[in-house]
Amino acid sequence: MKCRSSARSRCVQAWLVVSVMVAGLAVVPACSPTVDQPEVAAVVHDLAADLDAIHALIEEMKQADMSGDIEGLVAHSTDDVVSMPPGLPAIVGKDDLRAYYEAAFSQLSIEALEMTPEETHVAGDWAFSRGKFEETVVPSEGEPFDVVGKFLFIFHREADGSWKTARMIGNMDTPR
DSSP states (O other): OOOOOOHHHHHHHHHHHHHHHHHHHHHHHHSSSOOOOOOOOOOOOOHHHHHHHHHHHHHHHHHHHHHHHHHHHHHEEEEEEEEEOOOOOOOESSHHHHHHHHEEEEEEEEEEEEEEEEEEETTEEEEEEEEEEEEEESSSHHHHHEEEEEEEEEEEEOSSSOEEEEEEEEEEEEEE
């Protein structure tokens, strides 16, 4: 606000009134009575423990994959899991995931599998891990072949504090 010399005193008064009003607005919330509200405990998670749990989950999934443990693989997934295997439509839900694994393991097994997370991040009850894998696939008929590729898992922390796979995608760097 620009004040002319003849109206300077009124201008200064106006600035004072505005300043007092602004200062008063800042104080009012601090002095207002509070409504009784239940205290909400902030949930603080240990990042290192979360990362360890997620990497352990990836290892458990790897072991279940190599042993053909369909129920183990499904148990590590959320109820609304979505898996996006290469060349196929998305698989949604535990029942469809189980059927996918049953069909896959009836035609092949995994002889060797290395999964290497390259980055894992946690954001509250969600996390993701991106990495690479190398596996040896043994078809029911035919010769074993090696596959090199990459993966992206999205994890969700369940109500009991455990982590489950909510979304997963993998694709191959090498052709079959």
